[in-house]
Amino acid sequence: MKRKLGAEDLFKINSVSNPQISPNGEEAVFIRTEIDEKDNKYYAHLFHIQLATGTISQWTYGKERISSPNWSPDGQSVAFLSNRDEKNQLYIINKNGGEAKKVTTLDSGVNSFLWDPSNGKIWISSKIKSGKTFTDKVEKEDKPLPKAYVVDGMKYKMDGIDGAGLVPQDSYSQIAVLNLNDESIDQFTTGEYQHSLQAISPDGKKLVVGVNRADNLDYVFKSPLLLIDVETKEETTIVDQNGYYGGAAFSFDGKYIAYAGSDHSYKNATHGNIYIYDVEGKTTVSLTDGIDSPVGDYAVADTQQGISSPAVVWTAANELYFQLSTMGDVRLYYATLDGAIYPASPEGEHIYDYAVTKDGKFALIAVSNPTFPGELFNYEIAAGERKQLTHFNEEFLKEVELVQPSDISYEVSDGNTVYGWLMKPAGFEEGKKYPLIVEIHGGPHTMYANSFFHELQLLAAKGYGVLYVNPRGSHGYSQAFVDAVRGDYGGGDYTDIMAGLDYAISQNDWIDTERLGVTGGSYGGFMTNWIVGHTNRFKAAVTQRSISNWISFFGVSDIGYYFTDWQIGADMQDPEKLWNHSPLKYAKNIETPLLILHSEKDFRCPIEQAEQLYITLKSMNKQVEFVRFPDNNHNLSRTGTPNLRIERLNQIVQWFEKYI
Template sequence: MTASTKKRAITATDFQNIKVLSEPQFISEDRYSYVTTFVNEDKEYESQVYVHNLIDDSHKQWTSGSHRNHTFCVSPNKEKAFFLSNRSGASQIWLTDMGGGEAKQVTTFPNGAFSPVWSEDGKSILFCSYLEKDDDISALKELNKEEKKAKQKEAQTKPLVVDRLRYKSDARGFHDNSKVQIIQYDLTSGTFHQLTDKEADHHLVDVAPDNKTLIFAANLEEDADSSLVSDLYLLELQSKEIIKLTDSKGSYHGASFSTDSKKIVAYGHGFEYAGATLTKLFIYDVESKERMLLSRDWSIQPGDTMVGDTRLGSSEAGPVWSEDNESIYFVGSDNGTVSLYETDLEGNLKIRYSDNNHLFGFSYNPDTKSFILGISLPTDPCNFYKLSADGTLEQLTDVNKTFISEIALSSPEEITFTSSDGLEIQGWLLRPYGFQEGKKYPFVLEIHGGPHAMYGQTFFHELQLLAAKGYVVLYTNPRGSHGYGQEFVNGVRENYGKGDYHDLMEAVDYCLEQYSFIDENRLGVTGGSYGGFMTNWIVGHTNRFKAAVTQRSISNWLSFYGVSDIGFFFTKWEHGVNLMEDPTELWDISPLKYAENVETPLLILHGEKDYRCPIEQGEQLFITLKHLNKEVEFIRFPNANHELSRSGNPTLRVARLDNICRWFEKYL
């Protein structure tokens, strides 16, 4: 077997040639809206809203300008639509007539607006914004460029006073005193009404079809600063009365009212296995507040846990009610795929759509009982399809047709093997560009982050790039990954560097036994976050790899406890102890302890604004290895957080990929 090389190999910059689709939303039986995100000529992300007419197959662009325009939603009477745009600076709500015309800016809040939802009568928009305690929402105005610069300059001359445990996060950076509050905008009067005001973050989830109540998620407990609880609350819009739905013993989200407003479906769990707990699906009776568990016998993970590097923009993952309130639709992760599921109110589960691919979002039309599905394939980044009530699947877009016609992409070959302690491990192997039988090729093992995430059947630019550079690429789901049931995903907890390490090494052994074209003397390894931890661990425990690249990694669990935005709870969750309880245990599973054993040339990549795995983790490892005269290099990415590889600055993303390829080329 010899692979064709008529098409060119993919390059590090090619993610900039990909159009990323998201947010399919039915407008009518024959029309749906969606968002396209891409890297523009200024090397910045741009998102535009389109409407696809299925009758004449026309695509009308609804937004313009070099901005991020998204979250398009048509009013219940189909006359107006709102969308979010950062064209004024911050992400604000804009209103447009469906008949055409210029969009009108609705919000001008300094911190922008997010999570907008229409009221069922179409007379108001409910949304969230970060507000200070004494903010007068009728007087808030967005800062202009000069005012923003002045505020930033002033902040640089003031010390940051920290008096709480959660004072930073990878998404927001250092926190101020603002909290997420829910606001209602009246379209008739043009006035705003603040619906919540407690010193807590209130996240709007859904508004009841009868316009009487809304659901929000919050932690209103006294110990909220150190607690991970996320409760669901009902807010009576007329009386402003708040009613608690859940028991402050778990984390709940994604709630949705039934069409008759009598029931609520929600995702959540009670931390039974800490962060490795499978998400469950619950039904709440609005009147009695009684709760019923639907997912008691399910082994799938509700929601999308697929790992990738080209998904920009969010999409509906459910739960969504059927028109008769007898069924609920949602996406679920299972065995390296993400599929569309349906359950009745007794928890009887069935698959509505599944294939060897990644269903990244959907929209349901109750009139036709059909779906718009967003699907990614390993050899096609994304497209929309229509799933009819009878199960017929019709492709609606071919948005990256030109790109795919020019690029040679490697189709993954699935592998499965049984680990030494009896677990079935799934993975995929990519053959290199221009593969020729009888030739030996270098090999790269990729390790995903999480650890509670999942590799699978989706487009992954970095993996394809390594294959294009001439490497056999292996990516697997070792214990701790989602998609294989509760026991499997929990298998890594208090087991780091043990069972997971053996799963990965045995996956490499399996490939060496099965594929004679792999050069066992030219093995490389790389991974990010937890995958970075495992890369560090591997090179401290074996010298079989001739090159390694560790990305946004963890090297020292003792310091991670205090420097990461999640360290104070994640360390306990994953290892069973925190720094104060057993520093010896944490040191024993820290890759830094084994630095003297490292013989593999190691490249360390880290973002300077990474608050999830802070850059000091990379610094400690680099200084230690350099002091020990090991072969090591350290690359720091300015203003980059934990999301560098997925949604970071496009120029820095290219530099990151170029350096990974350079390191492997040098040593493999």
């Protein structure tokens, strides 16, 4: 008999990602990430697999995180990044065995790299100080004194950066070429700009580089892509318009460059597309304009680690593959240059990483679904047949009872249909009544998906039903649907969620309407705050990394000064509108016992948002508690310090057990 899932089972779940197929199409490498409970750290190791036999061998074993594996053009070795010496440096390992060789010792480490087709060079990007070169050494101070940080721009901090979240000053990402014969480095880009290394042509003569050379980036929201001649450094602009573009890849014949991106029509709610640039004709077409769903993976989950799936993959026949988020799935899609587009994988799952053979016959896909954390499969695309290659989560699946959610859909007041899922409690018995928790995702422009979610399974294991839906603002549906939340936070999105609750209750007599809970993080935390300020239907609530006050959020969040305008439709020239959309305004109405969870180093939704809400409610003698998590950022629930992720889950469960 299987046991119920626990919070600590997070330590038993492995993440399988980064499949990379060798040039001969007969073997591949991938990464397995695990959480070491004793060391309280994430470790990621490189594995090799023979595709014909399925034989798997582990190539790295250290206490490190491997990332970005990439085969050499001759297929004899694999380069990868490793933090085994603190900073990410570049290593190369021969496929026939032996230790990996460290080939860079850069002060800031290596951000990214690309093999040159010649096989004897690797293009790298790294941060270097203004006025310095790749070969200059930074002198270490024995006892460095604290230094003032002079702020003269608005994009000066960022969530996820160590310390105070301040963006390093006078440091720029530059591109260079590493010569493997003598390990010398020749710098390629210059200037005080951030360069991203995108793609290299099959003949090695042209690079695609991302760089924005605007003098003031405060209100610049674009990522231009340039095609640069390696020898002459002559530049040709591929795209230079408002929006975000990247993930460039050359076709095998070098005639085309595919890339992903979205314009700024709906700000950060704009659907992503695949674009094709004709190198000779210097023209661009949007390949996916006819699809009213976004290109890319917008699913939220909490067990997949280190994912870096390609934006688009070419075959030798100039066919393309890419991910599409659609109707609660993330599927692999196929396209041709003449506009034929159709799904290449089934419904009901989340393909969170992938690689495709040069001939387009097979793909390696990393697949998850609500009761399957994820493994690697060899997928024969035309036949639709797949073979599971890895079994790292097999013991976990044999041991633990998991709940299969049921799809639900319901019509809301404006005629739209909202989709979601309902999980019964583990060990469900007919005739019994059970409490229900409503979970709300962040973003808001992300989506719940047919993917494994440990937190949701944990609540079900603790005896709760779980309702999670994709209200307006969620990705995976139409452009109009994802845009509908902008300027209307707390309006139609609120009614969508409450209508979902009403629908679930009407269809399931096991739901105890006197024992309801609600929780969510980021935008889901905002919505939790909003809900308890507008209804007393819930017996308990847990708000996580939330927004409570749009007025202060405008100035303290790393994205506040523009995100507020994009989402609420107002800035500090209209504080009344910001206040009307702020849950803090409605604090006096809150009667639901509220637990506030927040990370100390969250610079996306800074902890002062939680502090304001807590002190306000406490001053009103409301039932409220506040838990602060040290040394963690906005991503605590997904990539945070392992023991604190467990503590967070336990806090949520204990609060609901206490009040529901």
